[in-house]
Amino acid sequence: MIELINISKQYSSLKAVDDLSLVVQPGRICGFLGPNGAGKTTTIRMLMNIIHPDEGSIQFDGSPERPAAEQFGYLPEERGLYQKISVEETLRYFAHLRNVSDANDKILALLEQFDLHERLNSKVSELSKGNQQKLQFINTILHDPEYIILDEPFSGLDPVNQLVLKQILDEKKAAGKTIIFSSHQMDQVEKICDDVVMIHKGSSVLAGDLKTIKRRHGQTQLQVIPESPADLEHPIFSDLEADIRDDAAYLSLDGNKKQDLISRINQVLAVQSIKVDEPGLEEIFIQLVQGERT
Amino acid sequence: MTFLKIAWFEYYRRIRSKWFIIGTFGMPIVILGISMLGGYLTGSGAGLETKYFGVIDETARYGAQLRSALDERYADVEDAPIDLAIAQGTFDELHTQYDVLVKENSLDGYFYIPAEFSTETTLRFYGRSSATIRQTEIIEGILGKILTSERANALDLSMEVLDDLMVDVVVDHYDLGASQAKETEELVAGWIAPFVFMFLLFLGIFTGGQLLMRAVLEERSSRVIEVLLSTVSYNDLMGGKIVGLGMLGLTQSAIYLMAGAAAGAYYDVNVITAGISLLYVIYFVLGYLLYAGVYIGVGALFDSEQEAQQAIQIITFIAVIPIMLWTLVIENPNSLIVNLLCYLPPVTPFFMMIKISVGATSATQVLITIALMAASVYLSIRMAAKLFKTGILLYGKRVTLPEIIRWIKA
Numbered sequence: 040m041i042e043l044i045n046i047s048k049q050y051s052s053l054k055a056v057d058d059l060s061l062v063v064q065p066g067r068i069c070g071f072l073g074p075n076g077a078g079k080t081t082t083i084r085m086l087m088n089i090i091h092p093d094e095g096s097i098q099f100d101g102s103p104e105r106p107a108a109e110q111f112g113y114l115p116e117e118r119g120l121y122q123k124i125s126v127e128e129t130l131r132y133f134a135h136l137r138n139v140s141d142a143n144d145k146i147l148a149l150l151e152q153f154d155l156h157e158r159l160n161s162k163v164s165e166l167s168k169g170n171q172q173k174l175q176f177i178n179t180i181l182h183d184p185e186y187i188i189l190d191e192p193f194s195g196l197d198p199v200n201q202l203v204l205k206q207i208l209d210e211k212k213a214a215g216k217t218i219i220f221s222s223h224q225m226d227q228v229e230k231i232c233d234d235v236v237m238i239h240k241g242s243s244v245l246a247g248d249l250k251t252i253k254r255r256h257g258q259t260q261l262q263v264i265p266e267s268p269a270d271l272e273h274p275i276f277s278d279l280e281a282d283i284r285d286d287a288a289y290l291s292l293d294g295n296k297k298q299d300l301i302s303r304i305n306q307v308l309a310v311q312s313i314k315v316d317e318p319g320l321e322e323i324f325i326q327l328v329q330g331e332r333t
Numbered sequence: 334m335t336f337l338k339i340a341w342f343e344y345y346r347r348i349r350s351k352w353f354i355i356g357t358f359g360m361p362i363v364i365l366g367i368s369m370l371g372g373y374l375t376g377s378g379a380g381l382e383t384k385y386f387g388v389i390d391e392t393a394r395y396g397a398q399l400r401s402a403l404d405e406r407y408a409d410v411e412d413a414p415i416d417l418a419i420a421q422g423t424f425d426e427l428h429t430q431y432d433v434l435v436k437e438n439s440l441d442g443y444f445y446i447p448a449e450f451s452t453e454t455t456l457r458f459y460g461r462s463s464a465t466i467r468q469t470e471i472i473e474g475i476l477g478k479i480l481t482s483e484r485a486n487a488l489d490l491s492m493e494v495l496d497d498l499m500v501d502v503v504v505d506h507y508d509l510g511a512s513q514a515k516e517t518e519e520l521v522a523g524w525i526a527p528f529v530f531m532f533l534l535f536l537g538i539f540t541g542g543q544l545l546m547r548a549v550l551e552e553r554s555s556r557v558i559e560v561l562l563s564t565v566s567y568n569d570l571m572g573g574k575i576v577g578l579g580m581l582g583l584t585q586s587a588i589y590l591m592a593g594a595a596a597g598a599y600y601d602v603n604v605i606t607a608g609i610s611l612l613y614v615i616y617f618v619l620g621y622l623l624y625a626g627v628y629i630g631v632g633a634l635f636d637s638e639q640e641a642q643q644a645i646q647i648i649t650f651i652a653v654i655p656i657m658l659w660t661l662v663i664e665n666p667n668s669l670i671v672n673l674l675c676y677l678p679p680v681t682p683f684f685m686m687i688k689i690s691v692g693a694t695s696a697t698q699v700l701i702t703i704a705l706m707a708a709s710v711y712l713s714i715r716m717a718a719k720l721f722k723t724g725i726l727l728y729g730k731r732v733t734l735p736e737i738i739r740w741i742k743a
Binding site: 084087088089090108109111113114115116117118119120121122123124128132133135136137178 | 335338339342346551552555556557558559560561562563564565726
């Protein structure tokens with residue numbers, strides 16, 4: 040478990056992180072979200088012991104004692120790779136720094152998993168952006184760290200490799216690893232994460248279990264798509280104060296029972312689909328940030 | 334020892350690179366080749382561009398003798414460096430038309446041999462002196478020999494007798510402690526060796542410094558620095574780099590010193606002794622560490638190599654001082670100015686190595702300079718560590734001088 044307790048970091052006149060607290064549980068993936076300049080990178084650097092907080096503390100499994108560096112795997116947002124050396128030299132060097140035993144076997148197995156084994160002797164600069172990202176991810180998990188911190192890991196990856204990466208993250212989660220996943224892509228976070236922490240101007244604006252957050256902060260609606268778009272003009276939608284957009288009617292579930300609404304609509308209209316429409320993280324985030332501004 | 338792993342990585346990846354191999358073995362060959370070619374061209378006069386000269390010969394004989402001497406000298410050379418057009422007559426009659434020919438670039442200049450040349454021994458040259466200086470020297474030499482030969486004949490002396498009369502005095506050099514007089518090779522080595530020691534230090538220290546700065550810039554610009562710093566400490570990373578690239582410079586120096594020692598053994602000249610080699614290593618390490626601090630500090634502050642190179646220009650200026658003043662140290666090794674320069678840490682290693690190799694220093698001076706260098710290295714590395722720690726993660730930010738001073742003071 041990683042616990043940040045009231046940490047702050049000031050750069051000259053800028054308070055990059057302001058009294059931030061968060062908890063990341065083992066065996067779960069925590070999405071770390073926020074707009075540019077929110078303090079995500081500073082927080083991650085403090086977590087990685089690259090810089091130190093001015094105030095507050097960071098605990099690991101309830102102890103302020105920091106685990107050994109090889110217990111951490113960190114994938115920075117931009118390519119953290121030497122460009123002029125080969126794939127093999129890159130992985131061997133970091134494996135050596137992290138005291139990895141059986142480094143050769145582990146390197147080959149991971150390269151094969153990501154279909155990079157034929158590029159073992161290629162220079163990093165000769166790899167495509169996607170392959171460099173795969174190499175960077177392999178370098179992050181090669182030493183099987185307990186704490187995995189990923190900043191935009193899907194950047195440059197095609198859907199097939201996104202799937203491979205997601206599978207590995209699920210395996211790591213099942214193995215009880217503590218994983219932080221920082222991204223701007225909220226849809227990716229929704230697909231992968233169990234918990235989320237949103238920060239804005241260095242402070243947490245939202246934190247907790249993803250499902251609970253969506254339930255608590257978003258307005259859940261019923262989305263109705265009639266067989267004929269002309270039926271969107273039907274009086275039932277005005278009676279129910281529906282929001283008509285994108286060839287669908289959205290009905291608020293506040294004070295209405297879902298089954299009652301569905302029966303009423305089915306009685307008067309031929310319907311193509313009816314489903315519960317949950318709010319996206321992006322909408323929740325925008326609501327929260329805009330609410331703070333007003 | 335994490336920093337040793339980093340040192341090995343930095344050392345091993347570069348020592349295998351073709352640039353290290355080409356630089357280490359190719360550069361001495363190029364320098365030697367250029368020196369030998371220069372020596373050959375300067376000594377023989379061959380290879381010089383042909384210059385066309387007029388000669389106004391009021392003596393009606395020295396011009397012809399000059400031509401035949403030149404023909405004899407360059408009989409085997411396809412393009413002789415001097416081509417003469419000799420005219421007999423007086424200066425007043427001929428100089429106007431020669432002036433025009435020079436202005437039109439038909440001639441590179443003309444010589445005026447006055448009627449009283451045999452007694453006055455002076456002739457004049459009109460033309461572009463700077464471009465014809467070597468050719469003018471050749472003509473001076475030939476005419477000098479002609480006049481000497483004439484005077485010898487007047488005294489009924491043969492040239493052989495005259496050569497016998499010309500006495501060359503030679504000073505045999507004895508080192509205190511050495512039992513035999515130094516041979517010519519040894520004297521040459523005694524003159525060249527100090528320069529070579531200084532130049533090797535110069536090469537190793539500044540090449541190592543440049544590599545260090547580039548290594549920091551590479552890690553900073555590729556952001557690999559973040560991954561490294563999440564794995565190792567700042568001190569291990571900086572220390573590993575300094576040690577690895579310093580070992581690279583020492584390897585290069587060791588190759589040159591061993592080659593020099595082998596050449597010395599072949600010519601029976603003992604210049605590279607164990608004592609000098611040890612002091613070389615000490616001054617190399619101290620000089621390299623002093624500059625390493627500066628190079629690593631600058632590398633940590635800039636995003637591009639161009640900006641970093643601009644900032645480091647002052648170092649280039651300091652580095653040129655020993656190159657400019659090395660002859661001063663050899664000729665006046667105990668002068669006040671040389672001794673003062675020896676106590677100036679940025680140039681101490683270079684001047685001390687020259688003084689040591691000409692045997693003009695004392696154990697006390699060596700110890701004092703080593704102590705001074707050690708103190709400077711401590712300050713330089715401390716400063717570098719502060720700049721490295723603060724600046725290395727500030728991407729895209731133009732750092733100001735007050736900020737740098739504040740970080741160093743912190």
